[in-house]
Amino acid sequence: MMTAKLSLHPDRLFPADADTRTVARRLYAEVKDLPIISPHGHTDPSWFAGNESFANPAELLITPDHYVFRMLFSQGVSMESLGVPRADGGPVETDPRAIWRRFAEHYPLFRGTPSRLWHDWVYSEVFGLTERLTPDTADHYYDVMDDKLGQDDFRPRALFERFNIEVITTTESPLDALEHHKTIRESGWKGRVLTAYRPDPVLDPDYEGFRDNLVELGAITGEDALTWEGYLAALQNRREFFAAMGATSTDHGHPTAFTADLAPAEAKALFEKIVSGRFEPADAELFRGQMLTEMARMSVEDGLVMQLHPGSFRNHNGWAFKRFGRDKGADIPTRTDYVRALKPLLDRFGSDPKFSMIVFTLDESVYARELAPLAGHYPALKLGPAWWFHDSPEGMRRFREQTTETAGFYNTVGFNDDTRAFLSIPARHDVARRMDCGFLARLVVEHRLEEDEAHLVARALTYDLVKQAYKL
Amino acid sequence: MMTAKLSLHPDRLFPADADTRTVARRLYAEVKDLPIISPHGHTDPSWFAGNESFANPAELLITPDHYVFRMLFSQGVSMESLGVPRADGGPVETDPRAIWRRFAEHYPLFRGTPSRLWHDWVYSEVFGLTERLTPDTADHYYDVMDDKLGQDDFRPRALFERFNIEVITTTESPLDALEHHKTIRESGWKGRVLTAYRPDPVLDPDYEGFRDNLVELGAITGEDALTWEGYLAALQNRREFFAAMGATSTDHGHPTAFTADLAPAEAKALFEKIVSGRFEPADAELFRGQMLTEMARMSVEDGLVMQLHPGSFRNHNGWAFKRFGRDKGADIPTRTDYVRALKPLLDRFGSDPKFSMIVFTLDESVYARELAPLAGHYPALKLGPAWWFHDSPEGMRRFREQTTETAGFYNTVGFNDDTRAFLSIPARHDVARRMDCGFLARLVVEHRLEEDEAHLVARALTYDLVKQAYKL
Amino acid sequence: MMTAKLSLHPDRLFPADADTRTVARRLYAEVKDLPIISPHGHTDPSWFAGNESFANPAELLITPDHYVFRMLFSQGVSMESLGVPRADGGPVETDPRAIWRRFAEHYPLFRGTPSRLWHDWVYSEVFGLTERLTPDTADHYYDVMDDKLGQDDFRPRALFERFNIEVITTTESPLDALEHHKTIRESGWKGRVLTAYRPDPVLDPDYEGFRDNLVELGAITGEDALTWEGYLAALQNRREFFAAMGATSTDHGHPTAFTADLAPAEAKALFEKIVSGRFEPADAELFRGQMLTEMARMSVEDGLVMQLHPGSFRNHNGWAFKRFGRDKGADIPTRTDYVRALKPLLDRFGSDPKFSMIVFTLDESVYARELAPLAGHYPALKLGPAWWFHDSPEGMRRFREQTTETAGFYNTVGFNDDTRAFLSIPARHDVARRMDCGFLARLVVEHRLEEDEAHLVARALTYDLVKQAYKL
Secondary structure (H helix, E strand, O other): OOOOEOOOOOOOOOOOOHHHHHHHHHHHHOOOOOOEEEOOOOOOHHHHHHOOOOOOHHHHHOOOOHHHHHHHHHOOOOOHHHOOOOOOOOOOOOOHHHHHHHHHHOHHHHOOOHHHHHHHHHHHHHOOOOEOOOOOOHHHHHHHHHHHHOOHHHOHHHHHHHOOEEEEEOOEOOOOOOHHHHHHHHHOOOOOEEOOEOOHHHHOOOOOOHHHHHHHHHHHHOOOOOOHHHHHHHHHHHHHHHHHOOOOEEEEOOOOOOOOOOOHHHHHHHHHHHHHOOOOHHHHHHHHHHHHHHHHHHHHHHOOEEEEOOOEEOOOOHHHHHHHOOOOOOOEEOOOOOHHHHHHHHHHHOOOOOOOEEEOOOOOOHHHHHHHHHHOOOOOEEEOOOOHHHOOHHHHHHHHHHHHHHHOOOOEOOOOOOOOOHHHHHHHHHHHHHHHHHHHHHHHHOOOOOHHHHHHHHHHHHHHHHHHHOOO | OOOOEOOOOOOOOOOOOHHHHHHHHHHHHOOOOOOEEEOOOOOOHHHHHHOOOOOOHHHHHOOOOHHHHHHHHHOOOOOHHHOOOOOOOOOOOOOHHHHHHHHHHOHHHHOOOHHHHHHHHHHHHHOOOOEOOOOOOHHHHHHHHHHHHOOHHHOHHHHHHHOOEEEEEOOEOOOOOOHHHHHHHHOOOOOOEEOOEOOHHHHOOOOOOHHHHHHHHHHHHOOOOOOHHHHHHHHHHHHHHHHHOOOOEEEEOOOOOOOOOOOHHHHHHHHHHHHHOOOOHHHHHHHHHHHHHHHHHHHHHHOOEEEEOOOEEOOOOHHHHHHHOOOOOOOEEOOOOOHHHHHHHHHHHOOOOOOOEEEOOOOOOHHHHHHHHHHOOOOOEEEOOOOHHHOOHHHHHHHHHHHHHHHOOOOEOOOOOOOOOHHHHHHHHHHHHHHHHHHHHHHHHOOOOOHHHHHHHHHHHHHHHHHHHOOO | OOOOEOOOOOOOOOOOOHHHHHHHHHHHHOOOOOOEEEOOOOOOHHHHHHOOOOOOHHHHHOOOOHHHHHHHHHOOOOOHHHOOOOOOOOOOOOOHHHHHHHHHHOHHHHOOOHHHHHHHHHHHHHOOOOEOOOOOOHHHHHHHHHHHHOOHHHOHHHHHHHOOEEEEEOOEOOOOOOHHHHHHHHHOOOOOEEOOEOOHHHHOOOOOOHHHHHHHHHHHHOOOOOOHHHHHHHHHHHHHHHHHOOOOEEEEOOOOOOOOOOOHHHHHHHHHHHHHOOOOHHHHHHHHHHHHHHHHHHHHHHOOEEEEOOOEEOOOOHHHHHHHOOOOOOOEEOOOOOHHHHHHHHHHHOOOOOOOEEEOOOOOOHHHHHHHHHHOOOOOEEEOOOOHHHOOHHHHHHHHHHHHHHHOOOOEOOOOOOOOOHHHHHHHHHHHHHHHHHHHHHHHHOOOOOHHHHHHHHHHHHHHHHHHHOOO
16 A cells, blocks of 8 residues: 655745745745635635535535646546436436545646646645555545544534634625625624625626626616616616625636726617627726726715726537536636727726736736736726635746846735635635745845845734725 | 857756755656656657658748748848748758857847747757857767767667657648658557548638648548538548557647538538639638638547647738748747637537547637636637647746636646657747646645645656646 | 845845856956946936925826836736825825835835836835835835935935936937926936937827827927928927937837838828828838838938837727726837848938937837847847846847847947836946846856956946937
8 A cells, every 4th residue: 555645844835945945935924824805706704694504525625626627637537436427317326435536646747737737736735645545545534534524623614714814805796685695694603704796697798697697686676677777777786785795806807808988878878788788898897998087986975995806718518518517617817908999998097096906927928018007007907816716826926037127016906716616715825924934035035135124024914914805 | 269168057947946846856756757648749750760860950940930931031131041932942041050140149039039948958958968059069069969860879779769759640631642651650660650631621611722631631532522521521530540650639720719500501602612713712711710610520530639729820021922932930829719719619529428529729818718617618629728828937837827727637638749850849838848847736735635646646747647638 | 023134235136156256246347336337218307407405206207107006006006095196186195105015015116127226225225224114114114215315405406416427318209309308417416317319109190199299399490390301300490400419319109110211202292192181001111111211211321320129009998098098018029120120211311320220119028029130131230138128137148148149249239227216217327237247147157258348248238328328
């Protein structure tokens, strides 16, 4: 039986050079224990509302995580064999232990990937496992984790506290009643779980059920959301509700960064065309662009910070979409323009001191060319961290190397984990802290920044900037 | 007379950091002597069929190598003076020693380029030269190399064996009778030289002589290749012939990665328009795209691995094209989209376990944004290595840094030399091995990968993955 | 009172690795004292003509420098409070000491940026300041600098000599009479200040006052510049005048790299359409493209080196443009194509030994993909250095890493500071020298280049190549 030690080296992710590493250690020592601020993510608020135990290792760590099953699928492992539900309800693997063994067998595929770093952290730090995950240790892993998940100190609230999370934000549609958030607030538990307003289902004419969503939005708010005025009033109404429930931000997941600033009569006419259902793709894009500017306008009024995440081609694999439905690891980044796309919105609100907008990208070629120059000029614009596929050591390094010289550190907003994989949240923040300290250490050793200043920047990147940017 | 020592340092290309270098050395020690698998290249099969001596140093190393003469041309050295034949048959330099001296005089231009690394390796390891190439040593170089090229152990087969090549693949048109490959097979020589099926001349309506090529294709196969059904049958017929001759792959050098999946009647109508000669550029592009999907369909049936090399703007220099013809170092990479381009083909075959496709790029901005996410999802898709201009130390480093975190190592396929410069093939593979070991060493020293695993990965990148991917 | 030492470390910007740093030091030692060649920039020739003292620290270092005030503006500091003049003449801060204090208060924003490196160099090396700039030291800074600026050895000519500038080039419109350059030439001062011919105001139909500029051009030259023939003659006439005044280059700041090569009758018809004022944006773009080719043609005749700087979206912030006018730090780079764009011009002149063209980019994704392959082939084409936002340590590193392997060192042209910030010119050249030596040192330590050759290359990058490329 082959076993190997699972160990998280205290110097992991620090630069190899000895002097640089020494500085990185000093910088990291002062930020590693700062509380986690997680201002943007996809954990399920019902976990914290109900505080039920997680079901089993496979259901917690494998089946819902498209980072994980996409890699196995790419190497010929069927999604059915990993328990991913089929759209037609056809049979899939239901034995969590069998799923876990299949994952363990293919764990070498993750060599060199951030998933490997996150998982090893969870195994070691959350579950106390000490041997590497292999086919031989798979059952031992399963037994230990399954047992612990049944214990009280592995319930969601206990982990939240153990992880030293100061605040975490989930993401909900305006159609959501925020019942779980209400439950959390009324429970007396001191954990701070906020919502964010994600109106894609009622802003994007191409969203499944868009028109029905508008009808529902009208019903919830008492507005006639099939008229332009009623629609805007309903959106604003729900923003107010979300804000009252603690939200400090909105989030927008558009295919592009395109914005528009139409005259009121044109915007109204466009809305009517959209609602009629007789529109072209270009109308839908124009409407999404106009609505971003409307959202910016409302942000100026209600103070919610606006996040824009463009550039993902959703559900690229037509075969898999038909067989398994949305969100099965086939979202692929596309080339994204920001300069022309954002101009209408920025012309109107980009210099307004009451507006704050955080922009993300999946297209790294825009870091130095577009986003850093834009953020280094517009008062309202800040850069979100390396995102999604780029939420990785090399991705974070490229983000700092390509944005800092033009935008500085202070036009960035700290780290977002953007994840539903709750157990790995501390690991993800730890990767960001280590990579930022490594980057700063290089600046110090190359005499581009004094070490006393690097300590201030490290703290800002870890804690201060995210609180300021998200008004937390 | 100025001379300087020519030496290949045993640590060349390894990272500067001492600890990282130590790990790189250990990793490299276990892969440096593995046989060379060269699954994609442009050596001339007649060399191995006839096993004649190479003519002289200039004809072997300078005149046919556009990597070399493009650099001299860019600095004002005329192609005529390097013996490059003119399209009009006009006079060019014919004295190989004069060409060699001219090259030697300009050898400093190659400082910092991979050509310099490859050439120095050839001089040192193949010819045993010990002084650096300068104008002063040019004649000595010429004399030594010219003399050795006349010896039996410098003939193609002897070098093949000395280079420890396990298998090498050449590239031929479906119109090629593969006579040289037949000769090799029948000769009793144990060297494994395979062909690959490269149908651009009969798939690309913009290829010179396209319609004549179809007529010839029909004549070879006994099909009426001017009808859609006969054309497809003829293509399939030649695939079968190539496979029977040992081919395991096809290769497609399209201007873009565009694919299409037309209904059969539309595809037939398009073919008829193309054959009529009355078509627009958009028709040609649509036809190329449709034919990639047809090729994928045939790959599912016959098991040939499909390679796609898009994104080169061929023969960019109109003046030089007129004066010297094709392939004179003026092919320039262009921005290339893969996400929308490949969707029709991938929707149909990307999840088919019987299909295997290897994609290359000249546009590095797609590594992290498009290709790694696609390869990290689709079972059929693998990433070809850093290619052409990017087949260089920095290019290889960027490839690993930008693809590994999303696609992992196991969705890549080892190294391709893609060259006609036979003597430099071991040097090229050696650069890849060194760069991969250096990259892995950094992961080890940064505690992102355990060293025992790095050894397995190093071997996979050098040998295992290429054999699997190309079914060799 | 908090103070910290301001120190410029002798090893600043060198790689952290000890061996590499040792080599970098040796390379740098031989180039650090070479004279400065500044072949492209925006210093004001009136400084050297009149040799008046600079007014005060704020007017010299803050108010005119959009690198500086863009960063403060991006963090909510109003341009008015920094003394930036309003378009409507409205009130702005006029107290230079107040402006200086405001800048000092926000100096931490520049951590990690090149502005910080340049400013610290100026404070330390030009003014002899020894404490770091903070709100507490702001007044001391102001007093010391204000005092020194009044001294004779801080006048422009004295600084020029102290900075060891061998030649500096300013940039003027063909409408400029070059009076200051005449004054300098006639003054007997030995400082070499040249002009460069920048015809954007008379080549770009979208330039403010384009038609009036043509009328003025006609008046200056005695040609009828509202006819095609007269226009070309007038442009040529002014080129001759500039050349006679010492210019060796032209400079073109187009929105794209698009070029055209129309038949003479088409070009004439296009000009007439443009002059009529009744043209579409596509006509303007076509005209700019045609005029680049006309400029290339004239360069072949008169030998002026042609520089092309495309890809900036000027005055992106509509609100700020209205309030403050042009050039207020809102120029944003855009994605730029070179391959198709330059083909018409290169087909005609790219292989002409009498033509020389230097191309810059704000889109780093083209370095390896487009510019290095083009420069590594066309005899006429050279690569300008990392430019504008990329004129920074990381930007310079990426430039070398992404261009060297394909274009070599000798198709690049040394460093341009491209600045109006006179006092920081030595700092900018020093950054380039250090970064180039660091890059070369890595090649040496990785055994990719011999150290004796690296010394030759370091000198070429610092001094020889720029003199050759700009015919200085």
